[in-house]
Amino acid sequence: MEQGWIRSRQSGITALYRLFDVLLILGILYASLTYFEVNPGKDWVIAGLLAAVGFAFIAESVELYRSWRGETYLRIFGTVTVAWVAVCIFLILLEFSFNTFATDYMRPAAVAWLTFTLFGLAFWRFCMRQILFSIRLRGRNTRSAVIIGCTESGYKLARDLASNPQLGIHVNGFYSVEGFHDHTSHLDDTSKFPVLGTVDEAVSKGRAGELDVVFIALPMRAEDIISETLDKFSDTTATVHILPNFFVAKMLHARWHQVGSSSLLSVFDTPIQGFDGWLKRLEDLVLASVILALISPIMLLVAVAVKCSSPGPVIFKQRRYGLDGRTIYVWKFRSMTVMDDGDKVVQAKDGDQRVTVLGNILRRTSLDELPQFFNVLQGTMSIVGPRPHAVAHNEEYRSLVNGYMLRHKVKPGITGLAQIKGFRGATDTLDKMSRRVEYDLEYIRRWSILLDLRIVFLTICRGFYHKNAY
Known part of the structure; x- marks a missing residue:
């Protein structure tokens, strides 16, 4: 009897979710205006209604109001974030067009509203989830x-x-x-x-x-x-x-397609396309621009040090496979006395005589990878993705590791899931390469903006130094 009651009330619970979201968006707007002593005039009312309606529309399109039973809270938070950030971008574009909240005393209220609403939308769902968990542990709502x-x-x-x-x-x-x-x-x-x-x-x-x-x-x-x-x-x-x-x-990213009256199931596909592709590109442009602005003094010092420490160019360009297996040139600070880019490329190892004294420091601290942020701006790489290997290594391992070339269904990255899991540096055994590929394919299957930000955060927290980077 109780389960039947739950089924019959499911649409009512969903309606309450939508109503609570609207009330929360408008409530936090009113609280922000009150705190900063801003008069809630017509423009603010319009902005609030646009935000509420826009969030309802986008939330519906990303299926935020479906049943999340069995899903992780991380996915819920990621979906809420995507929906609300899209609303924020829309409102910011309106602001640039009409200068509605351009005055200094209004701007803090707008920032507070947009920021605290995201936390509010996520936090009340977390609380509701914990309440439902508690109820289910008691044998109800099952x-x-x-x-x-x-x-x-x-x-x-x-x-x-x-x-x-x-x-x-x-x-x-x-x-x-x-x-x-x-x-x-x-x-x-x-x-x-x-x-x-x-x-x-x-x-x-x-x-x-x-x-x-x-x-x-x-x-x-x-x-x-x-x-x-x-x-x-x-x-x-x-x-x-x-x-x-x-x-x-074993499917990479299953997706149904319709061709006339025939239904097709894609087996090896990428989740990063359409709107998600634009979202990831925006993420890359914003992060790469901010990071380059912060590290430009370091890059200048490294460039001078490379030029003064050994003969040869400052930047080393090497062919790699990019998106869909197309050849790209990846940029690095030169760290060796040679610049191999032929049919056979020998991986660097501990004590390798080809690595310069400065190059040894650059490689262990990943400072030699910094020019790749320009690759990101160029669009050939991403901040997060499978690390690119030399073309010679690709040709060697594609026949040895099952699913190796599926790594190229997304753009290669400066850091990735495999790197934060400890698989960084030389891949001198087949097992190491296989494990790295496993994590690369797991990243593609699980991709989300939230996962990208988590990988970036862990990369920074765990440092750039690694003992296996030769």
């Missing part, structure tokens, strides 16, 4: 779930859901599919999650409104059975999920 297919992935999902009761998804048991029945290695699990019957019996319960969530845990080779099962559950109100098996989990 959803009943069943799993179709007694498979390895199905039992793993059941254990994961059982170990995370705050998600509020209770697995009642399994429904078997002929030919996909594996009890031998799950004797303990079958006592916790019994087999309740066949798929047809599960469908009957779904039609009676007794199932909230259905997980289909069958391998992709069971395409006909999956399709038939989906057809049957289309006559129910249950929420149906297909649990990816090993094949689907």
Whole structure:
């Protein structure tokens, strides 16, 4: 009875979320104006209404008001940030056009409003999430779930859901599919999650409104059975999920496309395109400009030191593979007596005689990489992304490491997920390169602006010195 009440009230809860967001945006605006003793005139009222309506529209487009059960708070915060920052950019553009809040005494109120609203939108969701977690741990606000297919992935999902009761998804048991029945290695699990019957019996319960969530845990080779099962559950109100098996989990960024009446599933794709691509480019331009302004004195000193310490050019350009495998030239401060860029490039190692005395310091502190911020402004690199390797190394490892070239579905970066995980410097073994590629592909799968900022923050906090950088 309680679960049915929750389902019937779901749209009402979503409406309350929207209403609370509007009230919070307008409430913080009024509080900011009151604190800074600014008269809330017509322009401010219009700005507040535009912000509220704009946020509602953008939040809807990024699916902020969908169910976040099972998602991390980090993703919620990232989605809220994207929606509100988009509203802020819109309001700032209006400000530049009409100079509505240009006077000095009004500007602090506007800054306070835009800043504290972001924290307010994120904080109240965090509080609500904790309240819901607490309620679910007491057995309320839960959803009943069943799993179709007694498979390895199905039992793993059941254990994961059982170990995370705050998600509020209770697995009642399994429904078997002929030919996909594996009890031998799950004797303990079958006592916790019994087999309740066949798929047809599960469908009957779904039609009676007794199932909230259905997980289909069958391998992709069971395409006909999956399709038939989906057809049957289309006559129910249950929420149906297909649990990816090993094949689907290896997809880089799955996305459906429509060509006429044909549906296509992209297997190896990039999440950084369209609006997200513009967003990441804006991030790169802002960060690179700020960083270059801060480090320009350091770069000038390094350039003079390189020129005075050894013969040769200050900047070394080397061919690398960029986005989609296109050749780019990456800029670095010269740190060696040679400038290899041919079919064979020997990686630097500890005590390498080709590295100059100054070059040894530059490489260990990553100061030799600073010119790559100009690559970022140029558009051939990004602040965060898979580190680019010499073309010769690419050709060597692409046949040895599975998925190696998928790194080039995004622009190469100055720092990346692999680097903050400790895989920086020489990749003198196949295992090191494989692990680096794993993190690079994980970055592409998980990409978000929030992840980029986290990587930048950890790169700064953990320092640029590394013992493995030769």
